[in-house]
Amino acid sequence: MKIxxxxxxxxxSRFNTSLKSKKxxxxSIFYKNTPKHSLLGRFLEFHKYFDKIIIVGGFLFNELEATLKYFNTNNIDLIYNDKYNSLGSGYSLYLGLKKTLEYNFSEIIFSEGDLFVDKDNFLKIIKSPKDTISINNHDIYANKSVSLxxxxxNHIKYIYDKSHNSLEILEPFTxxxxxAQIWKFSNTKKIRNIINKCQESIFxxxxxxxxxxxxxxxxINNCAIIKFKKWINCNTIDDFEKINFRG
Structure with a gap:
């Protein structure tokens, strides 16, 4: 079962500030022409490749729920994160992973919902038979990058500064x-062990x-690395304006 x-x-917050709208x-559901041309719409173009799509929402949850009816996709589980205003994105991942435990899953792909990516390389992640990490071709800046x-x-290490000031690596690296903040987890036993053994606090x-x-x-030699040709972390309306939904 692929999830x-x-x-x-x-x-x-940054998107709304840049949009300068009263409402x-x-x-993830913002669009100008059609809901298909939204960040969520891009991901839902791939719905047929998954047995389940688990979407974790919180802010403007009713609008998210209403938008999903437009897509008429029957393999979506919509989960409400009631702590969206107080906890970080890790808690949304936690809720999504807890939901997967209800299923006999074989692999999981996780993505932040505010990304726009090219179709070809997202398909490569879907079709990858093993653990997969994704990268992009953007420069690395401490104020906006999640780096690895x-x-x-030959082990993979992630670095990120929540205060967006600086990054520090304390060991030799190659x-x-x-x-690119999209991952595939193919070791189902490891996923279950981490969820069951770790305290909820890590999320x-x-x-x-x-x-x-x-x-x-x-x-790293046992892991696939997929590099996106097109990748936009949509933090502002200017980022959104750069998107070509046909690409």
Whole structure:
């Protein structure tokens, strides 16, 4: 059973500030022409490749629920994150993962819901038979990047500064990349063990704590790396204006 988890619970503060609208919007469902031309609409183009799509919402949840009716997709589980205004994106991932435990899943893809990615490389992640990390070709800046590096033991390490000031690596490394923030987890036993053994507290901040636990002992040679040709982290309306939904 193939499952996609999308996190769309956040309050979209930077997006709404840039939009300068009196009425707040949820950026994952924001569109100008048709709901298909939204960030969520791009991900739902791939619904046929998944047995289940678990969408975790919170902010403007009723509008998200109403928008999903437009797509008429019958394999979606919509989950409400009642702590969307107080906890980080890790808690949305936690709720999505807890839902997957109800199913006999074989693999999970997790993505932040505020991304726009090219179709070809997202399909490569879907079709990858093993653990997969994604990268993009953007420059790495501490004020906006989620970065990863490969240490001399060939292990994957993620670095991110919540205060957006600086990044620090305290060990030798062989490569560094800008993360595209989409992951495939193919080891179902490991997923269940992490969820069952770890305290819920590791999910109260960013989603990287779970992701790092999963990938900490994964040899990069046993993992696929997919590089997106088109990748936009849609933080502002200017970011949204750069999107070509046909690409």
């Amino acid at each position: 996609l988890i999308l996190s769309t619970a956040g309050i979209s 707040p919007v949820l950026k 590096y490969i240490n001399t033991k 490569a560094i990349f800008n993360s 109260k901040d960013t989603n990287l704590e779970f992701i790092q636990k999963y990938f900490s002992d994964v040899d």
